[in-house]
Amino acid sequence: MSDKHTYIINGATGDWEIVIGMEVHAQVKSNAKLFSGAAAAFGAEPNTLVSLVDAGMPGMLPVLNRACVAQAVRTGLGLNARINAFSRFDRKNYFYPDLPQGYQISQFAHPIVGEGEIECERNDGTIFKVGIERLHLEQDAGKSIHDLDPDATYVDLNRSGVALMEIVSRPHVRTPGDAAAYVRTLRTVLRYLDTCDGDMEKGQLRADVNVSVCRPSQYEKFIDTDSLEHLGTRCEIKNVNSLRFIMQAIEYEAQRQVNIIEDGGKINQETRLFDANAGATRSMRSKEDAHDYRYFPDPDLPPLELEQSFIDELKANLPELPAQKRKRFVEKLGLSEYDASVLVADKDRADYFEQVLEGRDPKLAANWVNNELFGRLNKEGLGIAESPVSPDQLGGIVSLIKDGVISGKIAKDVFDIIWNEGGDPAQVVEEHGMKQVTDTGAIEKVIDELITANTEQARKVRQKPKAMGWFVGQVMKAMGGKANPQAVNEILAKKLLD
Ligand code: ADP
Ligand code: MG
Numbered sequence: 001m002s003d004k005h006t007y008i009i010n011g012a013t014g015d016w017e018i019v020i021g022m023e024v025h026a027q028v029k030s031n032a033k034l035f036s037g038a039a040a041a042f043g044a045e046p047n048t049l050v051s052l053v054d055a056g057m058p059g060m061l062p063v064l065n066r067a068c069v070a071q072a073v074r075t076g077l078g079l080n081a082r083i084n085a086f087s088r089f090d091r092k093n094y095f096y097p098d099l100p101q102g103y104q105i106s107q108f109a110h111p112i113v114g115e116g117e118i119e120c121e122r123n124d125g126t127i128f129k130v131g132i133e134r135l136h137l138e139q140d141a142g143k144s145i146h147d148l149d150p151d152a153t154y155v156d157l158n159r160s161g162v163a164l165m166e167i168v169s170r171p172h173v174r175t176p177g178d179a180a181a182y183v184r185t186l187r188t189v190l191r192y193l194d195t196c197d198g199d200m201e202k203g204q205l206r207a208d209v210n211v212s213v214c215r216p217s218q219y220e221k222f223i224d225t226d227s228l229e230h231l232g233t234r235c236e237i238k239n240v241n242s243l244r245f246i247m248q249a250i251e252y253e254a255q256r257q258v259n260i261i262e263d264g265g266k267i268n269q270e271t272r273l274f275d276a277n278a279g280a281t282r283s284m285r286s287k288e289d290a291h292d293y294r295y296f297p298d299p300d301l302p303p304l305e306l307e308q309s310f311i312d313e314l315k316a317n318l319p320e321l322p323a324q325k326r327k328r329f330v331e332k333l334g335l336s337e338y339d340a341s342v343l344v345a346d347k348d349r350a351d352y353f354e355q356v357l358e359g360r361d362p363k364l365a366a367n368w369v370n371n372e373l374f375g376r377l378n379k380e381g382l383g384i385a386e387s388p389v390s391p392d393q394l395g396g397i398v399s400l401i402k403d404g405v406i407s408g409k410i411a412k413d414v415f416d417i418i419w420n421e422g423g424d425p426a427q428v429v430e431e432h433g434m435k436q437v438t439d440t441g442a443i444e445k446v447i448d449e450l451i452t453a454n455t456e457q458a459r460k461v462r463q464k465p466k467a468m469g470w471f472v473g474q475v476m477k478a479m480g481g482k483a484n485p486q487a488v489n490e491i492l493a494k495k496l497l498d
Contacts, residue, residue: 005128007175009213011258016213018254019222019231020179021171022130023208024186025164026196027140028071034139034163035062035105035301042202046145046156054161056100061300064089068163069304071195072112072137074314075165078193078321079132081116083311087136088303092293098142098155106166108295111136112304118169119323120185122178125341130182131170140164165196171210171222171231176247183207183243188322191347200241209237209246211253213261232257233267237281240274249274253281325350333362342370348384349374355391361402368398372415388419396425409481410434438484440491446478447471447491461496468492 009016033040036053053060076083088110091103113135120128142160144153167186173179187198187205198205212232214222221230237253240246252274257267272281297303320328322344329340343353343366353369373394377387397414400406406414406429417428429435437443450471451458461467468489475488 005126005174005178006216007254008216009254009258011262013262015216016254016258017216017219018174018176018250019171019212019214019219019234020173020175020250021210021234022167022169022173022179022182023210023236024167024169024183025140025206025208026075026167026186026190026198027204028068028137028163028165029194029196030065030067030071030163032065032067033161034065034068034137036161038161040162041158042204044158046154046158049158050160054100054157056102062105062298064301064304065163068137069112069306070310070314071163072135072165073306073311074193074318075167075190075195076113076116076135077311077315077318078189078195079113079116079118079135079167081132081135082114083306084110084112084114085306085308085311086110086303087112087306089137089298089301090295091298092138092295094293096141097153098144098157098160100142100157100160104139104141105298105301106138107136110303112306118182118185118189120178120182121326121341121345122181125337128178128181130172133168133170135165135167138164138166171212171228171234174219176250179209179250180243180247183246185322188345188347192319192321194319200243203241207240207246209240209249209253210234211237211250211257212267213254213257232261233269235267235270235272235281237272237274238284245274245276248276248279249281252279256281322347322350329362329366333357333366335362335366339363339366339370346384352384352387352391356395356398358395360395360398364402365395365398368394372412376415376419388422389415393418393422393425400425400429404436404438404484405429406434406436407481407483407485410436434482436484437479437482438487440487443475443479443483443487444491446475446483447488447495450474450478451495458496465493465497468496471496 007018030040032038033054036051038051038054039049041049053062073083087107089105090108092106092108093103095102111134116132118130118132120130122128140159140162142155142157144155146153148154169182173182190196190198196204212234214232218230222228235253237249240249253272260267268286270286271284273284274281326340326344329335329343330337343350353365356365356369373387373389377384397411401408401411414425414428414434417423417432418425457470461471471492472488475483
């Protein structure tokens with residue numbers, strides 16, 4: 001059984017709760033790699049984006065890419081985190097066929113970003129906060145390709161040396177769903193900041209999920225004392241590459257741990273893999289400790305010292321972030337929490353909406369973007385960048401409705417024409433004779449005729465005003481849907497009810 005915001009496993013010996021901490025690797029959006037001038041692009045021919053530094057040739061020296069540093073600082077600021085003016089690069093020594101240097105340059109003792117906090121949004125719109133422990137810069141490794149040849153492994157070094165931000169959360173995540181919401185929110189923030197494209201399928205965002213289980217009182221003690229010793233032993237599930245797999249892996253792993261403990265066993269701290277086909281995690285290696293990596297400061301790189309003016313300038317130019325935007329949409333534009341959340345969840349959608357808005361009615365604009373436009377895009381399997389209707393065109397439709405030129409109903413026809421044929425909304429309305437009839441004389445004439453022809457109906461309405469809807473429908477039908485509904489209602493009420 002589980003309530004919404006804590007996940008409880010009913011064991012034979014009582015209830016257990018889940019504790020989750022996330023390590024997310026986010027590929028820095030930059031032109032060049034962290035320590036070389038080779039391009040940091042995705043999808044190029046194998047081994048075409050490799051400098052001598054990336055190939056680990058003798059005598060090559062790394063040179064830190066200022067743009068990657070700026071991206072890390074901006075991300076730190078976006079996570080409300082402390083920026084460390086002093087940080088340092090260390091060598092993390094291990095062998096990997098796709099890591100030619102024989103070590104990875106990372107930041108161990110002195111990360112560039114310290115503690116922060118992110119406000120995450122669940123699908124139901126509720127908010128929860130997760131502490132950020134640190135963010136550090138490191139190099140990505142290349143890629144080993146095992147499926148090209150039954151007897152050989154190929155190595156592509158294009159990714160070798162690309163900058164990564166490792167973003168480590170505190171163990172503040174409590175349910176599988178919240179773990180997915182955390183990653184989703186983080187991805188949205190990174191996209192707003194334009195520091196990472198966040199495509200999990202392309203490996204631009206990869207999550208390691210740390211899971212432990214404990215009794216409810218243990219977690220409370222952890223929160224009171226901020227001391228990890230109150231928590232259970234964690235296992236780390238490496239490189240889970242979709243939100244759905246993150247949730248499945250956690251559910252499986254937590255139940256596995258409860259079973260072991262209740263059978264009298266002990267959890268070994270280890271690294272595990274999630275096998276999506278089996279829906280299960282399995283052991284990969286027992287957890288290595290920091291000393292196994294023989295970390296030491298990289299002698300080729302001086303410590304990184306940031307000037308306050310560099311940080312201040314990045315801070316001054318930070319874009320509006322999703323949480324602030326959502327708040328502004330609700331408080332300044334009067335949108336519902338729901339509409340604001342839907343618009344803000346995707347940066348392209350928010351940008352589109354703001355272009356439609358341009359001095360127009362916010363609720364009407366939100367309604368058209370969220371319902372008509374996105375309904376249609378979803379139906380046709382299109383992304384917003386492929387929308388046949390531009391923000392200007394949709395904005396034009398919204399203005400025509402607001403100005404009473406067309407009714408909401410006719411607007412759907414206008415939208416459809418523009419979707420298929422393009423064009424300027426005002427002109428489309430003109431050419432197709434779709435203008436709303438507000439000429440009360442014309443409406444009155446139709447109403448008089450209808451009342452005369454339907455005396456029995458008219459009598460009913462006098463007894464039961466609600467039945468007036470029938471007449472409204474008839475007027476609309478007679479006038480091709482173009483009569484101004486407000487005028488129709490007013491005139492009908494005057495003639496039938498006064
Ligand atoms: P490592 O490199 O050894 O994995 P890190 O400090 O990089 O260590 O990351 C540890 C992660 O594990 C953090 O996200 C932290 O919040 C999380 N964590 C620590 N203790 C627990 C625990 N008992 N249960 C769940 N997560 C934990
Ligand atoms: Mg780790």
